[in-house]
Amino acid sequence: MGSASSMLTQYDIEEVQEHCHNLFSQQEIVSLYQRFCQLDRNAKGFISADEFLSVPEFAMNPLSQRLLKMVDGLNFKDFVAFLSAFNSKATTEQKIALIFKVYDSDGNGKVSFNDILNVLRDLSGSFISDEQREQVLTQVLKEAGYTKECYLLLDDFIKVFGNSGLKMEVEVPVD
Structure with missing residues (x-):
């Protein structure tokens, strides 16, 4: 090009x-x-x-x-x-794959408890304490059938987010 x-x-x-x-x-x-x-x-x-x-x-x-x-x-x-991934025609799996990459900051193909905790810290800033974040995350993982020690793979993200009605869309203005 x-x-x-x-x-x-x-x-x-x-x-x-x-x-x-x-x-x-x-x-x-x-x-x-x-x-x-x-x-x-x-x-x-x-x-x-x-x-x-x-x-x-x-x-x-x-x-x-x-x-x-x-x-x-x-x-x-x-x-x-x-x-x-932000196109309205993108599949849920394509959108989730992008989200997974955001969490998998070291690119090793798996997301740890700490990886998720770091994203939550970025999102919530000082509004909640690390202890509160850990408690919430531990509970959410438990409800999804995972523990703090689990590593989540892309397939796990698809399983967890797949039916969530995920909306990630940006319109491309056309002149």
């Missing part, structure tokens, strides 16, 4: 569509490419953590530091693939 300042060809658009399981229309991919080029201020062909932080909604997200690990250095194809 060349540098970020070049135009997308029909082949590029179709390649990106295939890469993201056809969750975006050609028009949406063109709009996402325009947004990608705006974020890629130095036209390097990828977006850095600092460039992502220039998006106020991203910077204000309590999980922004965790998300930055996932998005730092994404090229356009991977940028669209990342965003595809």
Whole structure:
């Protein structure tokens, strides 16, 4: 796809569509490419953590530091693939896989009690104590059939969140 300042060809658009399981229309991919080029201020062909932080909604997200690990250095194809989990046509499994990656900060394919606790700490800040967080998490895991010592795999996340009616959607504005 060349540098970020070049135009997308029909082949590029179709390649990106295939890469993201056809969750975006050609028009949406063109709009996402325009947004990608705006974020890629130095036209390097990828977006850095600092460039992502220039998006106020991203910077204000309590999980922004965790998300930055996932998005730092994404090229356009991977940028669209990342965003595809937020598409209304994405499957519940695709959405849960993204959530799992947020919790699995070391990328070892499993989520520990402490991994979940750290995300809860990021989300709740100083509003509740570590002791309260641990009590709540211990109870939630117990109700789901897990213990503090368990490691959760992606399949466990799908089992727990699969019927939750999970909503993670972002509309792509099309010019």
